[in-house]
Amino acid sequence: MIDKFRAKFVEESMDNLHDLEEALFLLEKDMENKELIERIFRAMHSLKGGGAMFGFNHLSDFTHHLETIFDWVRNGKLKVSTDLISLTFSAIDQINFLLKTGDLSKEEDIQNQKVFIQRIQAFLTVTNSPSDAASVNTASDQEAGESEEKSYLISFIPQKELLQNGTNPLYLLDDIHALGDALSIAYTHKVPSLEVLDASANYCIWQVLVSTAESINEIKDVFIFVEDECELHVDLIAETAIVGQPEVKALVSKALSSNILLTPDDFKKGQWAPKSQQPAVRDEKKKVAVKEHKISSMRVSSHKIDELVTLVSELVTIQAQLSLYAENNEDPTIVSLTENIQKLSRQLRENAFDISLIPLQSELMRFQRLVRDLSKDQNKDIDFIIEGGDLELDKNIIENLTDPLLHILRNSIDHGIELPDERIAAGKAPKGTILFKAFHSGANVIIEISDDGKGIDPEVILQKAIHKGLVEADVQLDKKEILDLLFVSGFSTRDVVSDVSGRGVGMDVVRRKIANIRGEVTIESEKGKGTLISIRLPLTLSIIDGLLVAVGSNQYVIPISAIDKIYALEPSQLKQSFNNVVVIDSEQYPYIDLRKVFQEEEKESAEVIQMIMVKAEDKITGVIVDNVIGEYQTVVKPLGKYLKKQEIISGASIMGDGTIAMVIDTSRLLHNRKLKK
Amino acid sequence: MEAHDITLLSFQIQEDTFAVDALQVDHILEVPPVITSVPNTPSFMKGVINLHGNIIPVVDMRIILDKKDITNGADTSIIVINPTDQQDARLGVLVDMVKEVIETKRELLKETVLEGKKGMIDTFEGTLVLNDEFIHVIDLKNLTEVVVK
Amino acid sequence: MLAEIKKQFYNDTLRELEGINGKLSAEELPVNEHAVIAEKIFTISHQISGTGPMLGFNSSSVLSRKLEKTFYHIRSGEREITPQLLWQTKRAIEAIIKAISEENSQKEF
């Protein structure tokens, strides 16, 4: 049971961390923003509290120190600095670690945390002169108490029946005074004369001014058991403690003598908090928005969504079987029913896939974080612009996309954007720009990462490739082909693998990972001007429009998105070909015979040869199949872990009649062919 | 309830009897008319089948155990095992005949001493002697490792 | 017979209420006890508002209905326990104790 709560706590805290990071980013741009500071303080506060409650003692201890820091900040004892923001960023990493690990057991971890806490504490001492460091704490606490106080006007208008059933309103008013400095105004003008007095009825109305650090809810809770018997308003009237100030006293006595209740507006003109109304109103609105948000969306485990998508996929498969049966039986009732089911299942499918889409936004924070940290480390000044962050993608795609994207960004910062001096010397603005852009393009999503850095010199790449023996010294390559060499396994533009982008992953891995999610990467670059890396992705992984073809005794699906054209060739055209290159419409195309790739027996002379022109990595290659059966929209199923090594096949589809067709990964197919050559 | 009770599913491969942990068996299937072959795979990988909309690879246990003269008969079956309880870890194992479910105790398993080569299988969990018959209990972890290799 | 049941109800309820009141009087109730006490308060207030009117405890049942409602929301997670809420709960329970005692003695006369 408690484990369940713990898990929930961790999950929610992870969300909070996300929020926290966002707030930090914003704070970095606007270091005086009180609202953000408060948000960060609150986040630390709830991590501390929750941590203690759910047995994350080290987390609780750790966040306690951060909470103190931000308590100082919000009370003006400490100024937000870049250092402080950096420290907090790394603290977020530590919190993340603590949430994942729970309490630390390794001596090393415990030591690390100790050191970290000392770093945090250093902030509290460095900024204050050492002589009064000891007294600072208590003094600041006191001041903190005062400055975080806000003032409220409580209007408590009970019904006559209030006093029945044992309620004693005097206690409630007394309880308000326990929250902070308070001043009660009792309006007794409604008490009738003795002759008509109903002695056990309530005739009084109260207004209470209170300056307290407690929340509005805490105040409302005082009246929780009388809420049915009264009208209650609690309004924020000032961001500071105002009870006791002469202006307030004047207002109160005026109200008492006139028997006219005070309104929040009466306090607007006060000198104590000229701007207090604005934030208060905004706060309320925000709360409302949050509440609405809670109702309009809910958290569902990704497991359940996977399950839903699987079930829907199965339904689509079964529905295809049904359609086949209906076609064969020619029963009009069944045919029309089948059509309806087909319509419904298509809608259901679209719906289910829509649910499994999540906005790219969820990962962007990590990117921002990376750009920020790296540019700081390398003394580079970079403007990171994100466009289209609200674009939605299949969650499996997003999961697999993060690492490659991080790597590309690292490259941009590490190798692309120059130091400010270099940029000025090159006639550019000292501040570099990295643009992250995501947008739809047909059934695909395109993500582009471009920078205005120094670009890639094709000559350097070529020399490097020759040096490494990746290409022949006398090879003739155009610029595009040279840039493509970056994706060849084992290529790196720097001899010393930097700490930054050289974390074991090169562009070859990027391309492979993107290919795993049926995406494609291309690179363009202009020396001295910048680099553009473009990633083309399918919208979803689990369904594709495919061309069903036969090779040997098996059926295969080739994704339509990869197909350029289909040709029916005379066998003689192939006979004239040389080195697996065929000439069609006076263009030369390399080609692959799937029979050979799949080690099927040589086919006896066919009358026509079906050649499917497949494009991958901007090249077109012919693929020879036995037969083209037709277009199908199919659900792609994984082959499971035992067939992982089967690179050319990316999955399988179940056809309407229950048979299985294998889905060909065209970019792998072409890639493998290149290697063999 | 005693902790050492085990349940085994025994099956026949030619003259030998083997068994697997019954708790890791998902289904027992007749051999479907078509097992879709997957190109460029080892000979023991018979292909994939469609089990309730999921793709399950099927291996021929007889080839893995290096048997000769393999024929499919009316009793040939596929035992679908799921050693890790994950969807993508299910594996169909083609055997000559499924025999019975045996309730026994782990203590009764003896160290397997097999004369001659047993194909690609390196280790067995043990051997149970039941009515003068040797039942070799297959180590599914080892089996899946062989298949992934 | 009814008097007997009433007496039983009064004694049980009072003991229960005073037990809770004692807990709530503690300087600060540990957070991990919140769920337990919330459950207790809900149960007892549910009992009073359900059985009370039948046995003539009218005033106390009105009060306990408020507690019941509030703690129903707390149990279902719609409302949080705050120190102030516990404090007002204590006030309410004291009022119930007072009311139920008065109602009990009234009937004896």
Add this chain to the structure above:
Amino acid sequence: MTENFNIDYKKNNGELAIVFSGQLTISSIKKMTESLKANIDHPEKVLISVKDVENLDLTFVQLIQSIKNSGKKNGYEVLVSMKLPEDLSSLLVNAGFGNLLQTKEAHE
């Protein structure tokens, strides 16, 4: 049944002195009200003093206020002096009835 509150009336030249003590709460407020209705009979001045109080609640505060309001209506002055234990007087101040206590200071 003995009452747990006490009200004393003393008339002196149209000046009515009323002394309250004991349990001045809702449970006996009706009886107090009846008693007052019967005993306040066109006085020129009413002096209320409250002392030896065991307990006091809003109903009593309202009762005092009601006498004051009656006075306004019927043309007699009402002066109140209260001698309360500290917890009760702070309760009254916190509930906004400090004026009832202040009258006492002004008066004495």
